[in-house]
Amino acid sequence: MFDFRYLEDPGEGQRWSTWSSVIKGARGPHPRPSWVVTSEAAIDTELGVLKTGKEADVFLIERAVPGNPDQSSILAAKRYRDREHRNFHRDAGYLEGRSVRRSRDQRAMESRSRYGLQVLAGQWAIAEFSALCQLWTLGVPVPYPVQVDGTEILMEFIGSGRLAAPRLAQIRAGRAELTGYFDQLADAMRAMAANGQAHGDLSAYNVLVDDGRVVLIDLPQVVDVVSNPNGMQYLQRDCRNICAWFTSHGYPCDPEELFGELVGLAFARF
Numbered sequence: 001m002f003d004f005r006y007l008e009d010p011g012e013g014q015r016w017s018t019w020s021s022v023i024k025g026a027r028g029p030h031p032r033p034s035w036v037v038t039s040e041a042a043i044d045t046e047l048g049v050l051k052t053g054k055e056a057d058v059f060l061i062e063r064a065v066p067g068n069p070d071q072s073s074i075l076a077a078k079r080y081r082d083r084e085h086r087n088f089h090r091d092a093g094y095l096e097g098r099s100v101r102r103s104r105d106q107r108a109m110e111s112r113s114r115y116g117l118q119v120l121a122g123q124w125a126i127a128e129f130s131a132l133c134q135l136w137t138l139g140v141p142v143p144y145p146v147q148v149d150g151t152e153i154l155m156e157f158i159g160s161g162r163l164a165a166p167r168l169a170q171i172r173a174g175r176a177e178l179t180g181y182f183d184q185l186a187d188a189m190r191a192m193a194a195n196g197q198a199h200g201d202l203s204a205y206n207v208l209v210d211d212g213r214v215v216l217i218d219l220p221q222v223v224d225v226v227s228n229p230n231g232m233q234y235l236q237r238d239c240r241n242i243c244a245w246f247t248s249h250g251y252p253c254d255p256e257e258l259f260g261e262l263v264g265l266a267f268a269r270f
Contacts, residue, residue: 004099007181009185010043010044010144011192013045013046014043014044014045014046014141015043015044015045016040016043016044017037017039017040017041017042017063018036018044018147018149018154019037019038019040019042019146020040020116020145020147020149020263021149022039022149023180025073025148026147026148026149027137027146028133028144028145028146028147029133029137029145029241031138032144033059033144034224034239035073035152036073036144036146037063037064037071037072037073038063038125039065039071039188040070040093041065041066042063042064042065043060043063043064043065044061044062044063045061045063045064045120046059046060046061047059047060047061047062047074048060048164050164051078052062053082054224055080056080056081057077057078057079058076058077058078058081059076059077059079060074060076060077060157060162060224061074061075061076061077061154061155061236062074062075062175063075065104065115065126072160073157074157074162075146075154075155075157076126076143076154076155076156076157076158077152077154078128078150078153078155079151079152079153080122080124082135083241087206089127090134099260117125120152120239122151124151124220125148125150125151125152125153125220125231125244126148126224127220127221127222128130128219128220129145129148129152130221131149131220131222132144132145132153132193133145133157133190134221135192135197135216135219138191138192139191139192140192140216141187141188141213141214141215141216142216142217142219143155143156143157143215143217144154144156158208158210158215158217159210160210160211161240164208165208165209165210165211165215166208166209167204167205167207167208167209168181168204168207168209168245169203169204169205169245170226171209173249175250178249178250178251179251180255181209181214182242182246182251182253184213185214185242186258188214188216189202189238189242189258189262190261190262190265191237192222193225193235193262193265193266194265194266194268194269196224196225196226196269197222197223197224197225198222198223198225198234198235198238198262199216199219199221199222199234200221200222200223200234200238201218201221201238202216202238202241202242202244203241203242203245204241204242206218211215221234223235225263225266226267232263234256235259235262235263235266236259239255239258239259240255240264242255242258242261243258245254
């Protein structure tokens with residue numbers, strides 16, 4: 001016997017979960033955390049805005065199966081802006097060495113036509129999702145990437161309940177805590193460098209502190225430090241930004257020493 005039941009359409013500010021509708025390769029890596037909701041009966045509910053930015057806005061989403069408290073999770077939805085409202089003002093240097101499969105799309109991106117800007121937004125979302133997947137698999141502290149769908153990335157929400165974790169720039173910490181935060185960040189940068197990568201825009205504003213654990217965010221511009229002509233410049237800037245913040249808060253560190261170590265790790269692959 002089959003039990004057919006009618007499911008009402010989601011209400012205002014809701015939609016059916018898009019988990020099963022995204023294309024192959026657009027879901028997060030295995031092993032998936034147990035909190036990832038994959039049921040087709042799940043509903044996504046908008047809970048508000050977490051952050052607005054020049055290129056993207058981040059929203060709070062609950063993905064849950066109605067009536068099943070074991071099938072519920074809070075996610076961060078990063079949505080890259082539409083072509084009329086976004087400002088990819090620094091993208092040229094980061095895009096060195098990147099390409100897309102369709103030559104028409106590549107030409108449109110380079111010319112910054114209306115269509116090209118639309119393609120570019122999707123490329124930024126895909127680039128960030130791919131970076132998150134790779135780094136999460138390597139053990140780098142980043143949010144788990146749940147899925148990417150067009151210009152929207154759903155990822156792990158870093159925080160407690162519905163309260164987002166603070167940025168490193170907002171933290172007031174003593175020497176012992178600063179030491180722990182710096183060691184964690186340096187280890188993350190080492191892991192990326194050993195994989196030939198740099199964050200590309202790392203600062204105290206792109207690091208969350210969640211109950212003593214640092215988490216790197218905002219990763220669409222991750223660069224290959226060898227193939228990208230600007231890679232070394234971005235890596236050095238990451239080191240200088242991080243060390244400048246820690247030094248100004250009472251934990252002196254040498255950006256050139258850190259940079260030299262990371263360069264060595266990057267080229268040790270060859």
